[in-house]
Amino acid sequence: MQPLVMTRDVYDEVMEGVQATDSVTLVMMTGGTSQTVVVPTNAKKVLFSATSNFMIRYASGTLTSATVITPPTFSSSGAGTAYTSALELNPSLRTLAGVTVMTVFPIETGYLTMSWFG
Numbered sequence: 001m002q003p004l005v006m007t008r009d010v011y012d013e014v015m016e017g018v019q020a021t022d023s024v025t026l027v028m029m030t031g032g033t034s035q036t037v038v039v040p041t042n043a044k045k046v047l048f049s050a051t052s053n054f055m056i057r058y059a060s061g062t063l064t065s066a067t068v069i070t071p072p073t074f075s076s077s078g079a080g081t082a083y084t085s086a087l088e089l090n091p092s093l094r095t096l097a098g099v100t101v102m103t104v105f106p107i108e109t110g111y112l113t114m115s116w117f118g
Contacts, residue, residue: 004045004093004117018047023116029054029106037102043116047093052110055087057103058096 001023008014023040029052039046048056087105104112 001040001042001116001118018117021047021115021117025114025116027104027112027114029104029108029110029112031106031109034103034105037104037114039096039100039102040116042118043096045093045095045117047115047117048091048112049115050090050110050112052106052108053090054107054110054112055089055105056091057087057105058094058099059101059103 001021004018007019023043025037025040027035027037029035029050031052106112
């Protein structure tokens, strides 16, 4: 597994893009059917790319259409309000501190790749 390293140009500015990784998971998604993905050992970051919309939970568990449609838990504090149990829609690059398994819920049928970085 490769580390996630941003490339710098001759002016020492960060360039768009990341180096290729040697650890990629392909998930063939069926709309409405959740799947569990185990995070590889030593993975610290993941880059998602998909051909269709999907939602993700950074924990294990079965997700159904009813789970996804049900309004998330709402909490309020003095500083503002937040939805604390919402699923994330189409994430891109994420850090995986403490995450060992993820549940993918595809809204539509398609393909999902997860590029893992150490």
